[in-house]
Amino acid sequence: xxxxxxxxxxxxxxxxxxxxxxxxxxxxxxxxxxxxxxxxxxxxxxxxxxxxxxxxxxxxxxxxxxxxxxxxxxxxxxxxxxxxxxxxxxxxxxxxxxxxxxxxxxxxxxxxxxxxxxxxxxxxxxxxxxxxxxxxxxxxxxxxxxxxxxxxxxxxxxxxxxxxxxxxxxxxxxx
Amino acid sequence: xxxxxxxxxxxxxxxxxxxxxxxxxxxxxxxxxxxxxxxxxxxxxxxxxxxxxxxxxxxxxxxxxxxxxxxxxxxxxxxxxxxxxxxxxxxxxxxxxxxxxxxxxxxxxxxxxxxxxxxxxxxxxxxxxxxxxxxxxxxxxxxxxxxxxxxxxxxxxxxxxxxxxxxxxxxxxxxxxxxxxxxxxxxxxxxxxxxxxxxxxxxxxxxxxxxxxxxxxxxxxxxxxxxxxxxxxxxxxxxxxxxxxxxxxxxxxxxxxxxxxxxxxxxxxxxxxxxxxxxxxxxxxxxxxxxxxxxxxxxxxxxxxxxxxxxxxxxxxxxxxxxxxxxxxxxxxxxxxxxxxxxxxxxxxxxxxxxxxxxxxxxxxxxxxxxxxxxxxxxxxxxxxxxxxxxxxxxxxxxxxxxxxxxxxxxxxxxxxxxxxxxxxxxxxx
Numbered sequence: 001x002x003x004x005x006x007x008x009x010x011x012x013x014x015x016x017x018x019x020x021x022x023x024x025x026x027x028x029x030x031x032x033x034x035x036x037x038x039x040x041x042x043x044x045x046x047x048x049x050x051x052x053x054x055x056x057x058x059x060x061x062x063x064x065x066x067x068x069x070x071x072x073x074x075x076x077x078x079x080x081x082x083x084x085x086x087x088x089x090x091x092x093x094x095x096x097x098x099x100x101x102x103x104x105x106x107x108x109x110x111x112x113x114x115x116x117x118x119x120x121x122x123x124x125x126x127x128x129x130x131x132x133x134x135x136x137x138x139x140x141x142x143x144x145x146x147x148x149x150x151x152x153x154x155x156x157x158x159x160x161x162x163x164x165x166x167x168x169x170x171x172x173x174x175x
Numbered sequence: 176x177x178x179x180x181x182x183x184x185x186x187x188x189x190x191x192x193x194x195x196x197x198x199x200x201x202x203x204x205x206x207x208x209x210x211x212x213x214x215x216x217x218x219x220x221x222x223x224x225x226x227x228x229x230x231x232x233x234x235x236x237x238x239x240x241x242x243x244x245x246x247x248x249x250x251x252x253x254x255x256x257x258x259x260x261x262x263x264x265x266x267x268x269x270x271x272x273x274x275x276x277x278x279x280x281x282x283x284x285x286x287x288x289x290x291x292x293x294x295x296x297x298x299x300x301x302x303x304x305x306x307x308x309x310x311x312x313x314x315x316x317x318x319x320x321x322x323x324x325x326x327x328x329x330x331x332x333x334x335x336x337x338x339x340x341x342x343x344x345x346x347x348x349x350x351x352x353x354x355x356x357x358x359x360x361x362x363x364x365x366x367x368x369x370x371x372x373x374x375x376x377x378x379x380x381x382x383x384x385x386x387x388x389x390x391x392x393x394x395x396x397x398x399x400x401x402x403x404x405x406x407x408x409x410x411x412x413x414x415x416x417x418x419x420x421x422x423x424x425x426x427x428x429x430x431x432x433x434x435x436x437x438x439x440x441x442x443x444x445x446x447x448x449x450x451x452x453x454x455x456x457x458x459x460x461x462x463x464x465x466x467x468x469x470x471x472x473x474x475x476x477x478x479x480x481x482x483x484x485x486x487x488x489x490x491x492x493x494x495x496x497x498x499x500x501x502x503x504x505x506x507x508x509x510x511x512x513x514x515x516x517x518x519x520x521x522x523x524x525x526x527x528x529x530x531x532x533x534x535x536x537x538x539x540x541x542x543x544x545x546x547x548x549x550x551x552x553x554x555x556x557x558x559x560x561x562x563x564x565x566x567x568x569x570x571x572x573x574x575x576x577x578x579x580x581x582x583x584x585x586x587x588x589x590x591x592x593x594x595x596x597x598x599x600x601x602x603x604x605x
Contacts, residue, residue: 115509121463152375
């Protein structure tokens with residue numbers, strides 16, 4: 001099983017390149033009231049786009065920056081980072097390395113299937129998987145923290161495959 | 176069994192603004208014991224009857240258990256309240272095997288005196304008879320106690336009607352949820368919120384004396400385990416380690432709290448001595464270990480681990496040592512807990528792509544699937560082992576349901592607003 005996946009991986013990456021990479025929608029600002037990361041503290045500053053359409057604020061808020069992507073999605077019952085998110089995570093790693101004051105909380109989330117506490121554990125595994133990736137890219141562990149919400153905070157309240165796919169995620173929440 | 180689907184759709188909607196549980200029996204048993212529960216007679220000022228209809232509460236409890244089929248009041252030929260008024264031929268003509276009668280009278284300000292008798296209709300003899308003195312606020316509790324006495328006399332098993340359930344309700348929207356931890360009587364009445372939050376609340380666990388609840392709260396954005404006294408509301412934060420603080424479970428003697436913590440890297444099972452606040456790691460492994468649950472004798476614990484590649488149920492002695500895998504059937508088994516007699520466990524088991532409630536006989540290791548939902552979870556035995564309460568989905572929202580341990584009787588306890596989940600049945604009060 002494991003071997004198969006490894007063999008298939010280059011193929012999957014290749015297909016993604018051909019299809020021009022996937023976009024996972026604009027997620028920013030959707031979690032209003034969820035109580036995390038909405039404020040801007042050390043390391044990030046936000047401002048609106050200038051009149052000329054040129055971005056003058058933090059690259060984290062620039063829709064044209066790879067840093068704008070702050071959610072990555074997972075397959076069912078796994079914490080493996082899909083190849084299409086490697087570029088996004090590398091961009092965040094680079095930003096964090098270059099911005100030592102920046103602090104990131106990685107939230108792990110699951111779909112609703114199965115046991116709630118097991119999903120808390122699975123969500124943590126997803127958050128840690130992202131954390132390890134960033135550390136491997138040179139980010140200081142001091143800048144990173146994780147929290148798992150399991151299935152307790154879905155973004156899509158539906159009960160179907162599409163909703164579940166949106167809920168199996170890690171969110172990068174800059175503090 | 177599905178063909179029995181019809182029947183017994185009894186609804187009792189009640190007035191409490193907050194709770195509004197509707198209980199319907201979705202599947203029942205043929206061959207349930209016919210019993211007539213006559214409305215209890217009020218021997219007082221007709222203009223000021225007691226707030227609760229005792230006979231109806233008793234009848235509803237018995238009906239809900241699935242082991243009894245109660246006679247509708249409009250089919251009764253008479254409504255006796257004393258043995259002298261009972262003509263057993265009436266009840267035999269209605270094919271009733273047992274009869275419950277009773278009366279209630281005032282006993283000082285706010286007080287009541289209650290009397291009830293249970294008869295064997297064919298023997299024409301009294302099986303049990305009791306007098307109670309009580310107050311307005313305990314009338315429902317007395318009614319459940321009467322139902323327990325009738326149930327035990329006729330089935331030989333202690334009743335569990337005078338117990339409670341704890342559960343979590345989520346209201347509001349995805350963006351701004353309101354989560355409450357509630358407790359209610361076993362019939363869903365008297366629901367009270369004991370804590371509410373804009374952050375997740377989960378995994379309530381009753382102390383063995385039924386007086387405290389441990390639970391997980393994400394207030395401040397991080398999970399912590401809290402213990403709250405049910406009757407006073409007084410609460411205390413027990414753990415707030417880095418990472419997961421989850422799945423609290425009381426030892427049967429109430430001295431220890433097992434839990435899942437990931438403070439040392441990944442979730443393992445720990446046991447806290449509550450008096451000394453001393454923590455001991457019971458299970459240590461690189462995989463996920465969570466959802467500990469004590470055996471009734473306190474000697475063993477179950478837990479969920481994915482060390483074998485998928486979540487399965489394992490067992491370990493409370494003193495530590497070797498870990499034994501218990502489940503081999505089905506690819507996903509989680510959230511297990513022991514039956515009160517310790518001979519079986521209930522768990523979530525995946526059948527195809529559906530998550531259902533099962534019971535595994537510990538002697539044979541075989542799993543019997545009891546439910547037919549897609550996303551059933553959080554099974555918990557009634558303290559007499561007769562039923563299992565669990566969370567399921569119905570009409571697009573989370574509801575509570577109960578199934579008899581043999582799978583024959585199912586009932587739904589549907590909160591009318593919000594998403595209901597994480598139910599856990601209380602122990603007997605001590």
